[in-house]
Amino acid sequence: MKTDFIYRQLAWLYDYPGGVLLRGGHVVVGKELAKEQNPKIAELGIGPGHSLAYYPAGTELTGIDISPEMIEKAHERLAEHPEIQADLRVGDATNTLLPDNAFDIVVSFSVITVVDHPETLLKEAVRICKPGGKIYIVGRLDRPGVGDAIFRALTHEFSLFFLGFGTKMHKNIYNVISRYVDIVKRVPVNHVGSFPISDLMILRKKDKPLGAE
Numbered sequence: 660m661k662t663d664f665i666y667r668q669l670a671w672l673y674d675y676p677g678g679v680l681l682r683g684g685h686v687v688v689g690k691e692l693a694k695e696q697n698p699k700i701a702e703l704g705i706g707p708g709h710s711l712a713y714y715p716a717g718t719e720l721t722g723i724d725i726s727p728e729m730i731e732k733a734h735e736r737l738a739e740h741p742e743i744q745a746d747l748r749v750g751d752a753t754n755t756l757l758p759d760n761a762f763d764i765v766v767s768f769s770v771i772t773v774v775d776h777p778e779t780l781l782k783e784a785v786r787i788c789k790p791g792g793k794i795y796i797v798g799r800l801d802r803p804g805v806g807d808a809i810f811r812a813l814t815h816e817f818s819l820f821f822l823g824f825g826t827k828m829h830k831n832i833y834n835v836i837s838r839y840v841d842i843v844k845r846v847p848v849n850h851v852g853s854f855p856i857s858d859l860m861i862l863r864k865k866d867k868p869l870g871a872e
């Protein structure tokens with residue numbers, strides 16, 4: 660898996676104070692979740708646990724990451740958050756081994772752009788989410804226009820190598836789960852100045868998949 664090696668090396672980088680570059684997405688999702696009562700949440704690719712600060716009190720969290728170094732740092736950060744109960748473990752976001760329909764909410768920040776099989780991550784998020792539950796996925800999606808095409812061409816390989824997240828992904832990636840979810844909204848997040856480097860997709864899992872009896 661291409662990201663294994665990168666993220667074992669990058670745990671220190673993502674542990675920098677506040678995870679500044681990716682904080683915008685955590686903040687927006689935190690506001691979306693603020694009114695949830697004791698939600699049962701799964702986070703795919705939790706990294707060093709910067710998102711822990713944005714979950715509502717009473718959250719019952721299962722957080723997984725492919726990198727043991729990231730999970731170790733997330734455990735250290737968890738000690739600062741007695742208001743949430745968390746099970747943090749090493750695991751693969753594309754094959755979590757978590758049960759079907761088990762979580763009220765599934766979140767994943769800046770992981771879809773780095774896994775080998777992003778479609779499988781989306782299907783896995785749908786599988787473990789309860790019918791009617793919400794799925795929040797942060798990742799950069801292409802935008803129309805020459806400026807964005809130039810940005811992608813210039814940044815994708817560089818960003819993937821040095822920061823570990825890519826900048827090239829078409830929104831039709833979500834077509835693989837369109838039968839199972841409604842897209843609630845797309846929100847630009849993680850701004851550098853006025854330029855958003857990521858998109859948050861908010862999805863709701865349908866009570867019944869399209870075409871089901």
Ligand SMILES: C[S@@+](CC[C@H](N)C(=O)[O-])C[C@H]1O[C@@H](n2cnc3c(N)ncnc32)[C@H](O)[C@@H]1O
Nearest residue numbers: 662666704705706724725726751752768769770
């Ligand atoms: C760009 S970092 C984002 C970290 C964290 N989500 C955040 O927002 O601060 C990507 C994370 O995905 C993890 N990752 C990469 N591939 C993964 C996989 N297949 N399963 C689980 N985690 C994975 C990396 O170890 C890393 O922690």
